[in-house]
Amino acid sequence: MEQLFYYLKVSWFSIKRAPLPYMLTVLILSLGLGVFFSNATFYYRMNSDPLPDKSDKLFFPMMMLVPYQCSDCKAPPVLSYSNVAKLAASDIPSARAAMYSADGYLRQHAAQPPTPVTVRITQRDFFSMFDVPLLHGTIWPDNQARDELLLSKATAEKILGRTDVVGQQLLLDDRLFTIIGVLDDWQMLPKLYDAYNRQYLNPAEDIYLPLESGYDYNYLSNNNSSTYDDADYRKLATDGRTKAIHQLQYWVQLDTPAQQQAYRQFMANLVTDEKAAGRHPSPEANQLVMLRDIVRYFGGESADIKAFAIVTLLFLLVSVFNASHLSLNRYLSNQYEFSLRRALGANRSQLQMQLLVDMGLMSTFTLAGAAVIAYGCTKLMNSLWPANRLFASWDVQLMLALAVLTLFCSYLVTLYPSLRASFGSLNKQLKE
Amino acid sequence: MITLTNLGKVFRTELIETHALRDVNLQVNEGEFAALTGPSGSGKSTLLNILGTLESFDSGDYQLDGKSVKGLSDAALSKLRNEKIGFIFQSFNLIKDFSIYDNIELPLRYRGLNATVRKQRIERALELVGLHARRDYLPGQLSGGQQQRVAIARAIAGEPRILLADEPTGNLDSLMARQVMELLEQINRQGCTILMVTHDPDQARRAGRNIQIIDGQLHDSTMYDPLAQHTA
Numbered sequence: 001m002e003q004l005f006y007y008l009k010v011s012w013f014s015i016k017r018a019p020l021p022y023m024l025t026v027l028i029l030s031l032g033l034g035v036f037f038s039n040a041t042f043y044y045r046m047n048s049d050p051l052p053d054k055s056d057k058l059f060f061p062m063m064m065l066v067p068y069q070c071s072d073c074k075a076p077p078v079l080s081y082s083n084v085a086k087l088a089a090s091d092i093p094s095a096r097a098a099m100y101s102a103d104g105y106l107r108q109h110a111a112q113p114p115t116p117v118t119v120r121i122t123q124r125d126f127f128s129m130f131d132v133p134l135l136h137g138t139i140w141p142d143n144q145a146r147d148e149l150l151l152s153k154a155t156a157e158k159i160l161g162r163t164d165v166v167g168q169q170l171l172l173d174d175r176l177f178t179i180i181g182v183l184d185d186w187q188m189l190p191k192l193y194d195a196y197n198r199q200y201l202n203p204a205e206d207i208y209l210p211l212e213s214g215y216d217y218n219y220l221s222n223n224n225s226s227t228y229d230d231a232d233y234r235k236l237a238t239d240g241r242t243k244a245i246h247q248l249q250y251w252v253q254l255d256t257p258a259q260q261q262a263y264r265q266f267m268a269n270l271v272t273d274e275k276a277a278g279r280h281p282s283p284e285a286n287q288l289v290m291l292r293d294i295v296r297y298f299g300g301e302s303a304d305i306k307a308f309a310i311v312t313l314l315f316l317l318v319s320v321f322n323a324s325h326l327s328l329n330r331y332l333s334n335q336y337e338f339s340l341r342r343a344l345g346a347n348r349s350q351l352q353m354q355l356l357v358d359m360g361l362m363s364t365f366t367l368a369g370a371a372v373i374a375y376g377c378t379k380l381m382n383s384l385w386p387a388n389r390l391f392a393s394w395d396v397q398l399m400l401a402l403a404v405l406t407l408f409c410s411y412l413v414t415l416y417p418s419l420r421a422s423f424g425s426l427n428k429q430l431k432e
Numbered sequence: 433m434i435t436l437t438n439l440g441k442v443f444r445t446e447l448i449e450t451h452a453l454r455d456v457n458l459q460v461n462e463g464e465f466a467a468l469t470g471p472s473g474s475g476k477s478t479l480l481n482i483l484g485t486l487e488s489f490d491s492g493d494y495q496l497d498g499k500s501v502k503g504l505s506d507a508a509l510s511k512l513r514n515e516k517i518g519f520i521f522q523s524f525n526l527i528k529d530f531s532i533y534d535n536i537e538l539p540l541r542y543r544g545l546n547a548t549v550r551k552q553r554i555e556r557a558l559e560l561v562g563l564h565a566r567r568d569y570l571p572g573q574l575s576g577g578q579q580q581r582v583a584i585a586r587a588i589a590g591e592p593r594i595l596l597a598d599e600p601t602g603n604l605d606s607l608m609a610r611q612v613m614e615l616l617e618q619i620n621r622q623g624c625t626i627l628m629v630t631h632d633p634d635q636a637r638r639a640g641r642n643i644q645i646i647d648g649q650l651h652d653s654t655m656y657d658p659l660a661q662h663t664a
Contacts, residue, residue: 006541013529340525343486344539344586345514347507 007357014337014358018330025326026365029409032319033366034373037402039312041378043305044398046200047295050188051131055292057255058129060195061087061267062287065274067228067244069281077196077298078225078246081215086270092263093252095125098211100247101194102219106207107171108159115159117206118222119172121214129253130193137166137181145212150181155206172207175217183208192294195249197223200295215240221247264288316409323413331417338421348422355418363410367403374402433593433625434460434483439492441478441648452478453648456492460627462593465620467639468629475648476629477598483627484517484596485509497593514543518587518624520597524579526571526586532558533567536586543590557585561615577608584615588624595619597628601635613638 015022049055062075065083079087084098099122105114123143126132127150135153140146149172156163156179159170163182170177190200209219218236225247227233233245240247254260267286274280289297331338338351441453452475460466468476481487482494485501494501496516501509518539519525526535536557540550558564561581563574571579580600587595597616601609613635620626620640628639636642644651 002547003541013527017529336525337527340527341538341542342510343484343513343519345510345542345590347510347542349507350510350542 004357007354008361010354011358011361014330014334015361018333021326021330025323025330025413026362026369028319028326029323029362029366029406029413030369030373032316032323033370033402033406033409035377036312036316037370037374037405038377038381039309040401041374041394041398042381043309044401045189046305048189049292050190050192051291054129054131054253056290057253058291059252059254059260059263060287060289060291060294061250061252061263062285062289063087063267063271064280064282064285066226066246066282067279071283073282073285075285075287076226076246077249079248079250080244080246081241081248083246084248084250086274087250087252087267090263090266092254092259092266094255094259095129095253096251097123097126097129098248098250099123099126099193100214100221100225100249101205101223102214103222104173104207104219106155106159110171110174114171117155117172119207119209119214119219120205121209121211121219123211125253126193126208126251129251130188133184133186135182135184136164137179139181140210143211145216146210147175147177147213148180148210149177150183150208151179152183152204152206153185156182172209173217177209190295192291193249193251194223195251195289195294196298198298199223223247260288320409320412323409324416327413328417328420331414331421335421342422351422352418355414355422358418359407359410359414362414363403363407366410367406370402370406371399433462433497434458434627435493435495435498437493437495439482439489439494441475441482441487441489451648453482453489453645456645456648456650458643458650460625462625463620463623464641465617465626465639466628466641466643467636468627468643468645469631469633469636470645470651472631474645476645478648479645480596480598480627480629483594484519485513510542514539514590516593518590518592518595520580520583520587520595520600522599522602524571524576524583524603526579526582528571531568531570532563532574532582532585535571535582536589538586539590553589553591554585557589560588560618561585575608576604577611580604580608580612581615584612584619588619593625595624595626595628597626599629599631601630601632609635 051058060077062077063079063083064070064073064075065079065086066076079098088096088098099120102119102121104117104119106117107114120126124140127134127139137150139150140148149170151159151165153163156165160168165179165182168179170179187204191202191204192200194200194202215236218234220233220236225233225245227246228244231239231243231245233239236245239245252263254263264286267288268284271280271284271286341351342348436456436458439453439456439458440451443450443452456479468480470476478487482489496512501512504512527538533554536554537550540553545553554567555564558567561584563578563581563585566574566578571582574582580603584600595616600616601612604612609632616626616628617638626639628635630636
């Protein structure tokens with residue numbers, strides 16, 4: 001321990017000898033790491049597994065159940081109400097939920113100004129499938145239409161000023177609904193249950209309504225939907241249930257490989273039946289995509305994000321190169337001291353220990369600088385692209401990753417200079 | 433103690449080869465005070481560097497205490513330098529932002545001695561060079577002569593068997609130079625072998641032996657009788 005303090009003291013004296021080049025080295029490295037890390041935070045969140053225990057059990061089935069013929073089409077990601085009913089006829093999945101999203105206006109009473117809200121219109125298994133935590137109340141007992149809704153915690157606090165509001169009534173688009181449950185803080189990141197809309201960055205919805213009520217009250221989808229033949233998408237309560245209005249995303253939970261295989265077979269059988277009934281003119285294109293593969297399947301990793309990641313990586317490399325150059329100059333100006341220490345009996349291992357302590361000190365300063373710069377960059381990104389703000393949070397894993405990356409970059413920055421300094425000519429330095 | 437057999441050193445560039453030392457044969461016994469003299473560029477500093485293992489040699493052999501240093505690893509050479517050899521440089525080579533105490537402590541640190549032993553040795557060395565009161569000074573606060581005495585204290589704190597001094601009075605005025613020479617003689621009387629590069633014939637005469645190098649070859653090795661010098 002005493003020797004460690006000695007090494008620290010030597011490092012500190014070395015910094016004091018030429019503080020400006022040292023600060024510049026740390027600043028350049030911090031800048032490269034900070035910018036890289038703010039982008040890496042985003043990338044990490046985007047690619048993280050929001051449900052590690054279930055991401056290989058939740059599946060998104062897609063079929064060519066559309067009234068047109070296409071020989072090389074992929075199965076569309078949305079289904080009609082009647083198609084969902086066909087897929088839901090199987091008892092193989094341990095849970096299943098159809099869903100779509102809509103917009104609405106919420107208020108406590110008619111005298112209050114309405115607040116715009118996002119609405120997830122879904123079925124009761126949604127909450128158990130995606131591990132949605134409940135703070136108060138309960139969820140719907142079945143999938144029947146009912147004038148009952150669940151609120152997010154933030155919405156309850158915003159509209160009613162508190163969360164213990166089960167039993168109270170609210171006006172959603174001037175229809176009276178009873179609150180039966182309030183969710184706890186919850187945000188699925190990335191929001192993969194909204195599989196194909198590329199809205200993985202968006203916050204969770206404010207309100208949850210039963211699917212049947214959504215159809216009854218004609219809540220139109222605020223996302224992509226497809227309508228065929230004479231179906232009128234504005235008549236959700238009628239045409240929505242009987243005609244080809246495709247707007248529902250459908251999830252099933254298949255816990256075992258056997259269930260998954262059985263469900264694939266079920267889907268294949270369904271194609272056969274539909275073909276026999278003349279409702280499946282296209283070749284079979286069934287898909288059963290796992291939750292963890294959703295982003296990749298729908299190409300949700302935007303090219304902009306990838307390009308930005310590459311740019312920040314290059315920026316980091318340039319920063320490391322520049323910092324290494326500055327570091328080399330600093331070490332060469334100190335080479336006399338290295339040579340003296342070696343002449344007086346320090347071996348290369350002892351000098352390397354000194355350099356490791358130098359590196360540790362540099363890493364500490366750089367880590368602090370990089371964290372500040374990364375925080376600033378993240379704040380800037382949040383203000384420029386508010387939709388991304390959910391991806392800006394840091395956890396212990398991310399901080400550890402930054403620390404390890406900083407150590408690695410500091411090592412790179414000091415490695416070559418330290419080798420040059422350690423292997424310099426002793427007598428030449430001491431004679432000058 | 434020191435045995436050089438047919439030792440040779442060649443400096444090579446792309447264009448020329450310079451034989452800095454050729455077939456040097458030398459025996460230095462324990463307790464000797466030898467001066468290495470010769471014109472500039474004759475190879476005396478190169479020889480001193482080889483003796484201090486700061487520089488390698490190309491041919492022949494160098495034995496220290498009966499053991500060849502040829503082929504020793506970096507760690508073994510460092511240990512040898514640290515434990516057996518003390519260096520005194522012409523330009524003192526003190527670390528300017530370290531205190532006198534910290535400068536003297538440097539070689540002891542790398543030997544792994546504990547703080548108490550280090551302190552004892554540093555204080556003994558400071559007493560010997562007469563700078564105990566200035567232990568917390570920085571080198572820049574001392575005169576040239578005092579700085580060289582600090583360098584001597586650093587060299588002897590490790591209780592080496594050999595002191596290698598490269599023109600130790602080259603940067604000092606005559607009074608300071610005399611003080612440094614007296615100090616070296618005092619250290620030699622305590623049993624430490626000293627090899628000193630010098631251009632000064634008077635200093636060479638004060639050493640017990642004068643080893644002359646011309647064009648990389650050992651030309652003459654004269655044993656002086658210091659007693660005769662003093663009585664003359």
